[in-house]
Every structure is written in structure tokens, then in C-alpha cells.
Amino acid sequence: MGVIIGVAALVAVLSLGDAMQAFVRSEIDRVTDVQSVTIEPRTFRLIDGSWEPVRNPLVLTLADLSSLKRETPSAQAAVMSRGGSARVSWPGSGKQRKATIAAVTEDIAITDRRPLADGRSFTPREALANAPVVVLSWRLAEELADGRPATSLIGQEVRVGPLPRVVIGVFAARQGERGYSARIPYAGAAATLGNSAVAGAPSIALKARSVDAVATLTSEIEDWLALRFQRWEDRIEIIVAEAELAEIARAFLIMKLFLGLLAGISMLVGGIGIMNIMLASVTERTREIGIRKAIGANVRDIRVQFLTEAVAISAVGSGLGVVLGLSIAALAVGVMHLMVDAEGLQVVISPWTLVMSATLAVIIGLVFGTYPARRASHLSPIDAIRHE
Incomplete structure (x- = not known):
């Protein structure tokens, strides 16, 4: 006994x-981005105590994204994104709001598991072909719907910037949600955002296979940058949630x-x-x-x-x-x-x-x-x- x-x-x-x-690991993976390592071109540099814009900043391309996927086995997914703002309107209500637009590649469903209230995210084929689709945040959909259910916009055609897009999904509401946001395929970034994108510089976010693999992934990224770009430390910033990981x-x-x-x-x-x-x-x-x-x-x-x-x-x-x-x-x-x-x-x-x-x-x-x-x-x- x-x-x-x-x-x-x-x-x-x-x-x-x-x-x-x-x-706990699955919840951390689901609700936080501590497993993400982001590569951002430097658009400003600190010189003599003041921030000065960088001339001819580095521009990451889809070819860089493909190369990173091959050279970083510790990453389960990699996403290229470009942010900006645009007017989003729905003719059905006549409402329009200025929203933050994220143009992303197809792996976004892996790196960002933000739940949907209804609908779906865009497919890899839609992402590559710049299909006229969009996923709206709950607050933006609610504002545009003007008294109707937010999910009633699914299947409706809204205008994002100068172009019409069909709403295929609405994100679930989040407590304390502020502002308006939407997500579109990366191929539509230039036509939708124009010059409004932040510094016009795309960034790449890679998601490690586990919390423990973040350090290994960071080392793989540094090795990749060292082989591809000279003096990359002055041109690219690697963002890791070091305090949260510790x-x-x-x-x-x-x-x-x-x-x-x-x-x-x-x-x-x-x-x-x-x-x-x-x-x-x-x-x-x-x-x-x-x-x-x-x-x-x-x-x-x-x-x-x-x-x-x-x-x-x-x-x-x-x-x-x-x-x-x-x-x-x-x-x-x-x-x-x-x-x-x-x-x-x-x-x-x-x-x-x-x-x-x-x-x-x-x-x-x-x-x-x-x-x-x-x-x-x-x-x-x-x-x-x-x-x-």
C-alpha cells in the first residue's frame, strides 16, 4: 500500500x-506573441542624441521571406506584413471609418491565432493573387453595420481605400478594443495603402516552434542576415520579447x-x-x-x-x-x-x-x-x- x-x-x-x-504553453501560443521574432528595417538612426531618418532604408522582399523559411528550421511559420491606413466604407449604411490596414502573407493564420466571430481568413491562393477580400475587426464591422449585427457584413462588398473588397470574416470582439482595423492579402498592399504605409518598409515576423526555441530561432535569423547583408546591425532591427520570455x-x-x-x-x-x-x-x-x-x-x-x-x-x-x-x-x-x-x-x-x-x-x-x-x-x- x-x-x-x-x-x-x-x-x-x-x-x-x-x-x-x-x-499553459498552448495558451501562451494562442494569446501572446512571445514566440515571435520580428525583422524590421531601420528607418531611423540615433545620431548625436537625435533620431535621423535613414537614407535608402533596406526593403525586404518576398524572396527574402522564402529564403528565411528555408534557412530557419526552428520557425513554424513566417509572415511578411506591411501596415498603413485607409478609409473603409460600406454603401449599405453610408458609414466610413479610417482604419489601420495590415497587408499580410498566407501564414498569418499560424503566427496570429486571433479568433474569428464568423467567416474565415483568406487562403494562400487568395493571398498570392491579391483576391478582393478583407477581414474586419469587430468594432469596425459594428460601426459600418450601423445597428445591424457586425457579422451581417460577411459577404457584403465594402470599399477599402480606392478598391472594393468582399468581407469574408469578422474578428471576435476583444475587451478594451480601440480603433478600427482590417486585414487584406499582402499582394494588395501597394494598391490599397499607396504611400500611407509606415515608412513603406515591409517587416517579417517568424514564429518559433515553442517558447524554448525562440533563442535558437533568433540565432538562425542572425546567421541568415550576416550571410545576406553587410553590417546588417545598422540596417535591420530584430525584435524579441526578451523580458516576457525570461x-x-x-x-x-x-x-x-x-x-x-x-x-x-x-x-x-x-x-x-x-x-x-x-x-x-x-x-x-x-x-x-x-x-x-x-x-x-x-x-x-x-x-x-x-x-x-x-x-x-x-x-x-x-x-x-x-x-x-x-x-x-x-x-x-x-x-x-x-x-x-x-x-x-x-x-x-x-x-x-x-x-x-x-x-x-x-x-x-x-x-x-x-x-x-x-x-x-x-x-x-x-x-x-x-x-x-
């Missing part, structure tokens, strides 16, 4: 810990230390249980030990016998504890789903957890069974046989 409870606690804690880490790494480290402490306590409880069981077994079987030594068993034979029993108890308890621990973890996740909206939280059965549990079972049996086995092997045969 001591081993079962100890291993069950260990497996439950580790499984829930893995589930929580996976959930805080996330610190939080994950604290979580791992906490889970390790809980696991250690759980296994200590199981180990002490084994030692007590084996000590009681030595006391109860003192006569048996004396008889075995009297008929020829040596110290090693007795020690191996009790160590084998300790390991066997640990192994059986470990197997039952794993099943019980996974059941507890599944029950705990089910309760969390009932109490909070956490669809991404799932039980994680890590092979590492199962292997570690089996290994620890053997180690616990050997460590905590050594003292009882040693005590049994050093009993005097005469005193052991006379024991009542």
Missing part, C-alpha cells in the same frame, strides 16, 4: 504537471521544481513504507532466517532473498500505482473541465513518467530494502532459531 500510494501520487502529480505545462522561463522552472519536490515526497513515503514492511518481515521470520543459515545459507543468500522481496513489492506496487495515478489524473482533469472552461487541458501520459516510475520502483526497493536485508543477513543462527 505504501508503494501504491507513493507511485500513484508521483504519476498523478507528473501527469497533471505535464498537462498543465502543455495547456518571466515565462522562470515560471516554468518554478513549476518544475515544485513538481519535483512533490514527487520526491511521494516516493519518500513509499520508500519508508517498504522499509517498515521489510523490517517487520525480518522480525516475524527470524526463526526461518536462522534455519536457512543453519543448513548452509550464507550472508549473501539471505541479503539477496530480502532485497528480491523488496524489489518485487516495489514492482507490483509500482504497476498498480501507475494505474491508480493515471485514474486520479483523469478524474482531476474532468473536475477542472466542469469548473472552468479549459478545453485544451488534457491528460498527458508521458512515456518518461512511466519509465521513471518503473525505474524508481527498483531503486526504492534496493535502497530501502538494503537495511532490513543487511540486518537479516547478520543474525546469528542460534539466536535466530531460539527467537520466539
Whole structure:
């Protein structure tokens, strides 16, 4: 029972810990941009304490984007974007608003997982062909709809700058949303934004495969820039959320230390249980030990016998504890789903957890069974046989 409870606690804690880490990582990926590394051409330079515009700033191209995708294996996606502003109007209501326009390439759905209230984002083919489509922010759609539901604009033709575009999606409302925004295919940037784009300079944002891969991705980008542009540090700025990444790494480290402490306590409880069981077994079987030594068993034979029993108890308890621990973890996740909206939280059965549990079972049996086995092997045969 001591081993079962100890291993069950260990497996439950580790499984829930893995589930929580996976959930937290997915939420970080979904609602933040800490996994993004942005490359922006420098348009201003600090000279003698004042910012001066850069002459002939570097202009990134779609060829650069394709090259970056090939040379940065740590990136799951890369997006080129160009920002600006334009008037957006809907003839159905006569309303118009000045909005921030983002012209982006097709991987935007991977790097920016902003949810849609209804509709869809544009496809890769639409992005490359400059299809006349647009995705509106909730507030902009609500203003243009003028009393109608914001999603009623889907399928309607609005004018973005000088060109008409069909609304194919509306972003979900965000708390504290200010201003108006819209998203169009990158190929339509020049015709829609004209000279209103900020400095006329496109930027490239790459998304790392995980939070831990951001540093590797940054190094790959620096290597790419060094091979492609001379003195790139003066011409290009790499933007990384360093402070946020440091805080996330610190939080994950604290979580791992906490889970390790809980696991250690759980296994200590199981180990002490084994030692007590084996000590009681030595006391109860003192006569048996004396008889075995009297008929020829040596110290090693007795020690191996009790160590084998300790390991066997640990192994059986470990197997039952794993099943019980996974059941507890599944029950705990089910309760969390009932109490909070956490669809991404799932039980994680890590092979590492199962292997570690089996290994620890053997180690616990050997460590905590050594003292009882040693005590049994050093009993005097005469005193052991006379024991009542």
C-alpha cells in the first residue's frame, strides 16, 4: 500500500504537471506573441542624441521571406506584413471609418491565432493573387453595420481605400478594443495603402516552434542576415520579447521544481513504507532466517532473498500505482473541465513518467530494502532459531 500510494501520487502529480505545462504553453501560443521574432528595417538612426531618418532604408522582399523559411528550421511559420491606413466604407449604411490596414502573407493564420466571430481568413491562393477580400475587426464591422449585427457584413462588398473588397470574416470582439482595423492579402498592399504605409518598409515576423526555441530561432535569423547583408546591425532591427520570455522561463522552472519536490515526497513515503514492511518481515521470520543459515545459507543468500522481496513489492506496487495515478489524473482533469472552461487541458501520459516510475520502483526497493536485508543477513543462527 505504501508503494501504491507513493507511485500513484508521483504519476498523478507528473501527469497533471505535464498537462498543465502543455495547456499553459498552448495558451501562451494562442494569446501572446512571445514566440515571435520580428525583422524590421531601420528607418531611423540615433545620431548625436537625435533620431535621423535613414537614407535608402533596406526593403525586404518576398524572396527574402522564402529564403528565411528555408534557412530557419526552428520557425513554424513566417509572415511578411506591411501596415498603413485607409478609409473603409460600406454603401449599405453610408458609414466610413479610417482604419489601420495590415497587408499580410498566407501564414498569418499560424503566427496570429486571433479568433474569428464568423467567416474565415483568406487562403494562400487568395493571398498570392491579391483576391478582393478583407477581414474586419469587430468594432469596425459594428460601426459600418450601423445597428445591424457586425457579422451581417460577411459577404457584403465594402470599399477599402480606392478598391472594393468582399468581407469574408469578422474578428471576435476583444475587451478594451480601440480603433478600427482590417486585414487584406499582402499582394494588395501597394494598391490599397499607396504611400500611407509606415515608412513603406515591409517587416517579417517568424514564429518559433515553442517558447524554448525562440533563442535558437533568433540565432538562425542572425546567421541568415550576416550571410545576406553587410553590417546588417545598422540596417535591420530584430525584435524579441526578451523580458516576457525570461518571466515565462522562470515560471516554468518554478513549476518544475515544485513538481519535483512533490514527487520526491511521494516516493519518500513509499520508500519508508517498504522499509517498515521489510523490517517487520525480518522480525516475524527470524526463526526461518536462522534455519536457512543453519543448513548452509550464507550472508549473501539471505541479503539477496530480502532485497528480491523488496524489489518485487516495489514492482507490483509500482504497476498498480501507475494505474491508480493515471485514474486520479483523469478524474482531476474532468473536475477542472466542469469548473472552468479549459478545453485544451488534457491528460498527458508521458512515456518518461512511466519509465521513471518503473525505474524508481527498483531503486526504492534496493535502497530501502538494503537495511532490513543487511540486518537479516547478520543474525546469528542460534539466536535466530531460539527467537520466539
